[in-house]
Amino acid sequence: MNLTWTPEQLARREKYRAFGRTAVAPGAEDRDATGDFHRSAWKELAASQFWLSHVSTDVGGHGGTLWDFLANLEGLATGAEDSGFVLSAVAHAGLIHVLSEHGTPEQQRRIIPALTGGALGATAATEPQGGSHVAAVATTARPAAHGGWTLTGHKSHITNAPAADHLLIVGRMPELGKRDITLFVVERGRAGLSTGDHEHLLGQRTSPTGPIYLQDVAVTDDDIVGEPGNGLATLYSFLAFDRLMYGIVVAAQLEAALPGAIARITDRHAFGSPLAEHQMIQDKLVTARTTIESSRHLAYAAADALIRGDDRFSVLASCAKLAASEGGVHSALELMQIFGHSGYERTQPHERRLRDAVAIRIAGGTTEMQKKNIFKDTAERFAPAAT
Ligand SMILES: Cc1cc2nc3c(=O)[nH]c(=O)nc-3n(C[C@H](O)[C@H](O)[C@H](O)COP(=O)(O)OP(=O)(O)OC[C@H]3O[C@@H](n4cnc5c(N)ncnc54)[C@H](O)[C@@H]3O)c2cc1C
Structure with missing residues (x-):
């Protein structure tokens, strides 16, 4: 097992982190207030060839691996500071995925170039x-x-x-x-x-x-x-692909919040020492870090299972989604707490992260549905052998 990005994938992750920072993040707070989608950034994203990496060369893509696309997505989610924009990208990627896997050649030729070229899918x-x-x-x-x-x-x-x-x-x-x-x-x-x-x-x-x-x-x-x-089998497979992506993006978004949290606990003092020296404060960073690593690596494991045709793909994707959604809400609350009153102010990013995180417990299959999937797989896979 060798779980590392190639230098080329690291470069694309960095490219889309920078893209998120410069093309998506500016104005995110205002768009959150007005409920606006950043359509011009969406077009720019397509123009940057974001969607082409894992799309077949038959329909104008680059024919790369799923990892190439996930590196793009992880980078975008790290830099964008606009969770809704990234959620739109996850849904859109789901449509490209289902058409690539199950569409007829005619559908692929007719629709995929539009979806990789700036159109929006649902x-x-x-x-x-x-x-x-x-x-x-x-x-x-x-x-x-x-x-x-x-x-x-x-x-x-x-x-x-x-x-x-x-x-x-x-x-x-x-x-x-x-x-x-x-x-x-x-x-x-x-x-x-x-x-x-x-x-x-x-x-x-x-x-x-x-x-x-x-x-x-x-x-x-x-x-x-x-x-x-x-359709149910096809639907279940693309819902699992969605869940895998949630694991990637929640981890990336939380990771992007860490430098601000570290700066806060280093600079702010209470009871004569930096917050960072209080173990209950350290624990909040531990919660966030554990969520990042668990949701990300479960998502990587799900991607690996998908590529290898391993039938654990679906349950691993549910585990990734559950780690991301529950850990995401818990971590958003804990990171907000580090900032005391200022974390609770509408002008700060912390309360927006919390509101965004709550949606992930519902979108793409609720927390309860992930637990249902995980229990069903566990009961079947680990049933005692008949004697
Ligand atoms: C931001 C956002 C984006 C979304 N985007 C999409 C999208 O692109 N496409 C799409 O199709 N849908 C989308 N949804 C809808 C989402 O998939 C549904 O809201 C979700 O599947 C739950 O359905 P529901 O709201 O009807 O709740 P219900 O199905 O009515 O469930 C209500 C509650 O009961 C729980 N529950 C239900 N059955 C059981 C059970 N057997 N055991 C235990 N608990 C149970 C559920 O977990 C939930 O907590 C989106 C939702 C959000 C919030």
Whole structure:
């Protein structure tokens, strides 16, 4: 086992850390207040070839490894200081991933160059009646009079939806029988498809999150991603990919907060000594560091499992997401505490980090759903051998 970035990957991580710092971070606090997505930085990110690294050369990509892309993402998340922007990137990467893995060559040629070139993608599973039970979707495709189908349904709380150009929709095709969950990819502008306003959320406010309405949207075979009726398996695999990315970005964002925290505990004194000398303060840094290393390295382990086709990919991705989401909230609270009253002020980044962190317990599958996945895998994998 050899878990190190190559010099080339370190260079790309640094390139995107610097990009995040100069092109994304400025104005993040104001965008958090107004709930604005940084669309011009999104276009710049695409122009910098961020998305091309792990995309096939057949559709204009560089044909690099998954690690190349993860190095880009880790760098961006370290520098950006705009968690919503990075969340939008995670959702968008999920759509590129699912099309790369399960799309037809025609879909890949038609959509991936747009997604790597500045268009915005969304992946929509959650519906108003619930998001945890993903297999219970009500969005339905029915046969149309003149061939193809019409897709009708309502999706809620979808990252990028208010501004997305291409949308992956989880639906069902009752004509197929019991196993009918099917994925569709549709573009903005198609008759019957509309999106609602950016929701007013506690955190991740710079990522446009909102509903999608589908009323008799005409879809054909060309819009089906993967095998009809096999959408649940495809969905589970791309949700696991999302979870892996959460492990990477939460670790990177927390790491970016450490220098400020160290400076604070070094400079600030209480009871005649720097805060850094008080063990209860040291413990807060230990919490953050443990979260960074555990969520990051579990995500790396999940990426390694994905590349090798190891069936532990999904459970490792759930472990990474759980470490990131729970450790992320705990660490954000602990780092805020180091700053005392000033950490609680709206003008400081600490309260924004906490609000952003809470969303990660919900987005991409809740904490409870990760525990459910981990328990199920554990009970199956470690069941006592039959005697
Ligand atoms: C910032 C943000 C971005 C998002 N982006 C997307 C997106 O891009 N695409 C998308 O499809 N969705 C997205 N979502 C929605 C998210 O995936 C759902 O909110 C989430 O899956 C939970 O669904 P729900 O809100 O309907 O809660 P419910 O499913 O109604 O669950 C409510 C609570 O009950 C718990 N619960 C449910 N079942 C069980 C059980 N069996 N055992 C124990 N506890 C249980 C849940 O964990 C949760 O705490 C986003 C959410 C947020 C906050």
